[in-house]
Amino acid sequence: MTVAFTLALVLGHATTYAVVSSMTAELFPTEVRYSGVALCSAFSGVAWAAPTPLVAAALVPTDGSVHWWPLPAVLVVTAVISLVAAAAARRGAQAVAEPGPGVANEPEPLSGEMDEIRTVPAAPAAPERV
Numbered sequence: 001m002t003v004a005f006t007l008a009l010v011l012g013h014a015t016t017y018a019v020v021s022s023m024t025a026e027l028f029p030t031e032v033r034y035s036g037v038a039l040c041s042a043f044s045g046v047a048w049a050a051p052t053p054l055v056a057a058a059l060v061p062t063d064g065s066v067h068w069w070p071l072p073a074v075l076v077v078t079a080v081i082s083l084v085a086a087a088a089a090r091r092g093a094q095a096v097a098e099p100g101p102g103v104a105n106e107p108e109p110l111s112g113e114m115d116e117i118r119t120v121p122a123a124p125a126a127p128e129r130v
Contacts, residue, residue, distance in 0.1 A: 052074075
């Protein structure tokens, strides 16, 4: 049982998180990428992961009956929500990657950009010591 659980955790957990980091990074433009990924991670932890043990404890009967089906039902609902969100994220990433008609691929220069290259004068050479 321990070996099976370890293999499932390593294979399932590692493969999931290998994809999540690159997928969430692609959801946001470069200017807000760090903040967007951080907010997604924090909000998902608070909104979904935090109440999960409380929901599971509320669904399991304490009278000794064998009504175990609510917990797998919660997992199925979670899987469906994940699939829908992944499909929406993929569609959103494709929409961001492919600009619409009349949209340039390169950003326009900001107003006030330097028109010439400014160089910093070199520091004077140190005098030789004799």
